[in-house]
């Protein structure tokens with residue numbers, strides 16, 4: 001049997017749910033939930049938290065997206081000087 005990764009249900013920390021089942025579980029659990037409203041993480045819809053700012057400090061998906069942005073920025077910066085050249089002979093006037 002394969003090892004599945006488990007996550008803890010944001011609505012009830014006694015629920016241990018297989019990660020691939022989490023989205024469905026959350027929808028079900030949300031309906032039975034009567035506590036304070038939770039916000040949905042932009043970076044992973046299965047993350048439901050009360051304090052988004054605190055969550056983003058440790059959200060692996062958010063931190064990964066920051067990494068990607070940094071990589072993208074580095075690439076853009078490297079390409080930029082060529083674009084600034086202004087002598088684009090391939091474009092007819």
Ligand SMILES: [Zn+2]
Pocket residue numbers: 009010011012015025029
């Ligand atoms: Zn649950």
Ligand SMILES: [Zn+2]
Pocket residue numbers: 041042043044047055059060061062
């Ligand atoms: Zn998150």
